[in-house]
Amino acid sequence: MKWSWYIFLPSHTVIENTEAKLNDTTRDRDELKEKLNVCGDYSRQGWVHFGGSLYYISSEQKSWQDSRSDCQQRGADLVVINSREEQEFTRQFQKVTWIGLTDRETEGKWMWVDGTPLTMSFWGNGEPNSHDGNDEDCGEMKFLDNENSWNDKPCDIETVWICEKLLSVA
Structure with missing residues (x-):
């Protein structure tokens, strides 16, 4: 063979x-x-990763508009909260902070800084309320022990803020 x-x-x-x-x-x-x-x-630089974004929590206090300007200078914007998980993530910092929510253009019509309307919300009990007739057109995270932690507050008050930078998928 x-x-x-x-x-x-x-x-x-x-x-x-x-x-x-x-x-x-x-x-x-x-x-x-x-x-x-x-x-x-x-x-x-102090940014924290969560989901598809990076987050920066300021150490200084500014008005809502000045806070937003700071975020934009960093290539970001004030945080837009799109899910319960993101709400929980931002609450973990345990700081009263500006978020990217406002009804400055139309009273009672809350919009995110990215132009999307508010659909899912985490307002605190009785909020938003323009307390005592004050012009409260900017959103903050305030009631930190509660999932529903948002409050409306005058935009010129100074507090810390959270920036969000979306990571590109590509």
Whole structure:
């Protein structure tokens, strides 16, 4: 009996497909490394990662508008709370803070700084109320021991704030 040995080499198409997958994997790795570097840079500046965003909690106090301007200078905006999980995350800092909610344009029509209307809310009991007839057009996180922790307050009062920077998915 005579044995024959054959070596089967992959076809040209298989080699091209394997090279393409390797290139895709290398590109994905490089993009992930870049994202980790960016997150590391923000982390060193005091930003905290949660979900698909980075959050910055100020250590100084400013009015709502000045707080928003500070966030924008950081490439972010005041926090927009989109879920119960994000509400719980922001409450954990245990600080009364400005959030990105206002009814400055139309009284009683609360809008987020990104232009979306308020749909899910966590207002404290009896809020919003424009207490004692005051012009309370800006939202804050105040009642920190309660899930429903939001309060409306005059925008010119100074307090700390939370910035949110969305991480790009790409």
